[in-house]
Amino acid sequence: AVRRLFEDTSHAGRLEGGRSVRLDRQGVRIALWMTLDDALIKALRYQAWGCPHLIAATEAFCREYEGHPVSELGEFNAQSLMQSLGIPVEKTGRILVLEDAVRSLGT
Numbered sequence: 580a581v582r583r584l585f586e587d588t589s590h591a592g593r594l595e596g597g598r599s600v601r602l603d604r605q606g607v608r609i610a611l612w613m614t615l616d617d618a619l620i621k622a623l624r625y626q627a628w629g630c631p632h633l634i635a636a637t638e639a640f641c642r643e644y645e646g647h648p649v650s651e652l653g654e655f656n657a658q659s660l661m662q663s664l665g666i667p668v669e670k671t672g673r674i675l676v677l678e679d680a681v682r683s684l685g686t
Contacts, residue, residue: 580635580639580663580664580665581631581632581635581664581665581666582631582635583635584634584635584636584638584639584664585631585634585635585638587638588634588638589638590623590624590625590637590638590641590642590645591624591625591626591627591638592624592625592626593610593612593624593626594612594613594614594622594623594624596614597612597613597614597615597622598612598613598614598615598684599611599612599613599684600680600683600684601680602676602679602680602683604676604679605672605673605675605676606629606673607627607628607629607630607633607673607676608626608627608628608629609625609626609627609628609629609633609637609676609677609680610625610626610627611623611624611625611637611680611681611684612624612625613649613684615649618648618649618650619646619647619648619649620644620645620646620647620648620649620652621645621646622645623640623641623644623645624641625637625638625640625641627677629673630670630673632664632666632667632670632673632674633670633673633674633676633677635664635666636657636660636661636664636666636674636677637677639660639663639664640655640660640677640681644681649685650685651685652681652682652684652685653682653685653686655678655681655682655685656678657671657674657675657677657678660674660677661674
């Protein structure tokens with residue numbers, strides 16, 4: 580799953596307008612962009628600098644949450660994403676940076 584997501588990063592890039600958040604922690608950088616249609620997430624895009632696991636996890640996040648209510652961003656759980664993608668436990672710190680970025684985007 581990680582390899583497939585890493586090879587097909589269809590949500591990579593930037594969006595004009597909307598909300599954005601950037602974090603630089605634990606040796607990784609993540610930038611997320613979101614546009615809304617009322618309270619629904621219309622589009623998500625990202626730039627991520629880090630390991631393939633982080634890039635795949637960020638792509639998976641975008642695919643999962645587009646079209647969902649923005650209020651669901653507060654429920655994003657890095658641990659469950661790590662389990663579904665089989666991300667090694669030693670990558671937890673990096674994926675928690677994604678969790679922080681997602682929750683910041685939702686506020």
